[in-house]
Amino acid sequence: MWKTINNGNGTYQDIGQGPAVVLLHGFSENSEVWKAQRDYLSRYYRLILPDLPGTGKSPLTAGLTIAAMADYVYAILLAENIKETVVIGHSMGGYVALALLQQHPEVIKGLGLFHSTAAADTEEKKDTRKKSMDFIRQHGGALFTRQTIPNLFSPATKTKKPELVEAGIDMCSQCPDESLIAYTNAMMQRPDLTGLLSSASTPVLFVIGKDDNAVAPASVIQQVMLPKTSSVFIFEEVGHMGMWEKIEESNHLLNQFISFCQL
Numbered sequence: 001m002w003k004t005i006n007n008g009n010g011t012y013q014d015i016g017q018g019p020a021v022v023l024l025h026g027f028s029e030n031s032e033v034w035k036a037q038r039d040y041l042s043r044y045y046r047l048i049l050p051d052l053p054g055t056g057k058s059p060l061t062a063g064l065t066i067a068a069m070a071d072y073v074y075a076i077l078l079a080e081n082i083k084e085t086v087v088i089g090h091s092m093g094g095y096v097a098l099a100l101l102q103q104h105p106e107v108i109k110g111l112g113l114f115h116s117t118a119a120a121d122t123e124e125k126k127d128t129r130k131k132s133m134d135f136i137r138q139h140g141g142a143l144f145t146r147q148t149i150p151n152l153f154s155p156a157t158k159t160k161k162p163e164l165v166e167a168g169i170d171m172c173s174q175c176p177d178e179s180l181i182a183y184t185n186a187m188m189q190r191p192d193l194t195g196l197l198s199s200a201s202t203p204v205l206f207v208i209g210k211d212d213n214a215v216a217p218a219s220v221i222q223q224v225m226l227p228k229t230s231s232v233f234i235f236e237e238v239g240h241m242g243m244w245e246k247i248e249e250s251n252h253l254l255n256q257f258i259s260f261c262q263l
Contacts, residue, residue: 001013001014001015002014002057005075005076005079006072006075009053009061010051010053010058010072010075010076011050011051011056011057011058012048012049012050012076013038013048013049013050014046014047014048014080015038015042015046015047015049016041016043016044016046016047017046018045018046019084019085019086019109019258020045020046020047020048020080020082020084021041021046021047021048021085021086021087021088021258022047022048022049022050022073022076022077022085022086022087022088022097023037023038023047023048023049023088023089023090023093024050024052024073024088024089024096025049025050025052025055025090026090026091026092026093026094026115026116027091027092027180027184027187028055028141028145028171028172028175028179028180029055029090029171029172029175030051030055030057030171030174030175031049031050031051031056032056032171033090033171033243033244034049034243036243036244036250036251037243037247037250037251037254040251040255041254041255041258044255044258044259045258048076048080048085050072050073050076052069052093052096053072054175054176054178054179054182054183055174055175055176055179056174060176060178060179064182064183064186065186065189065190066092066095066096066099066186066187066189066190067099067103068186069096069099069186070096070097070099070100070102070103071103073087073096073100074103074104077107082107084106084109085107085108085109086108086109086110086111086112086257086258086261087100087101087108087110087111087112088111088114088205088254089111089112089113089114089116090114090115090116091114091115091116091214091240092116092183092187093114094112094113094115094116095187097111097112097113097116098111098113098116098118098193098196099193101196101200101202102193105200105201105202109202109261109262110202110203110204110205110257110258110260111202111205112204112205112207112254113204113206113220114205114207114242115208115209115212115214115240115241115242116220117215117219117220117223118192118193118196118197118223118226119192119193119194119219119223120190120192120193121188121190125188126188129184129185129187129188130188132144132184133181133184136177136180136181136184137181140177141173141175141176141180144180145169145172145173145175146169146173149165149168149169149172150165150168150169151213151239152168152213152214152239152240152241153165153168153240153241153245154209154210154211154237154238154239154245155211155237156211156237157237157238157241157245161245164244164245168241168244194223197223197226197227198226198227200227200228201228202227202229202261203227203230203257203260203261204227204229205230205232205233205253205257206220206224206230206231206232206233207235207242207250208220208221208232208233208234208235209234209239209240209241209242209245210234210235210236210237211237212238212239212240213239213240214239214240217234231257231260233253235249
């Protein structure tokens with residue numbers, strides 16, 4: 001069911017029963033990006049799926065940062081009296097999950113970086129983000145989305161399942177221009193948290209797409225040995241959208257990781 005927080009200024013889905021799991025969407029997406037995982041995992045767990053501020057049913061808040069989005073997620077946990085949870089974040093959602101681990105490690109039973117990274121942006125990546133913000137201001141988010149979203153899918157997906165690319169464009173086109181800019185700036189300003197992985201006592205899942213153009217697989221592989229307990233899964237013929245490109249496999253690997261975190 002849909003619920004609200006902060007006097008209706010935040011919205012999230014609360015579905016299922018059992019151990020708590022939070023699924024965090026990425027840049028320009030909303031909580032529906034996890035629809036297939038929600039429908040499967042809610043048989044076994046209580047799922048919290050926020051629309052982060054600025055997308056879906058949640059309005060944008062001023063001065064948005066990755067840390068502020070982590071505060072928003074923590075407020076939901078407090079409102080629901082959730083003491084411990086596994087948190088899975090896709091792309092930008094992974095940055096939010098890491099910030100939540102940094103701020104409130106006691107609530108994190110497991111951390112999933114689904115096509116995400118603990119490293120900060122390189123200078124080259126920051127320059128790319130600045131150009132993206134300029135493009136959105138000049139030409140609008142709709143054109144930006146139409147041009148960039150196809151690059152998140154593997155060549156195999158674009159050939160065999162072009163409807164997924166169109167579905168991604170449709171979803172991300174719903175994100176307002178000002179939110180796209182705020183998210184881009186927040187990602188550009190986030191700190192490097194690779195050191196946090198080294199000190200984390202919680203299990204960490206790394207999901208990597210071999211054809212990911214957004215988060216370089218080689219850079220993530222360098223991080224997998226940092227946590228005390230790591231689970232690593234590399235998808236063949238997958239770009240940045242494994243939860244759509246390989247639904248069944250994503251469902252099962254998430255279930256296995258979440259179950260492991262309950263031990």
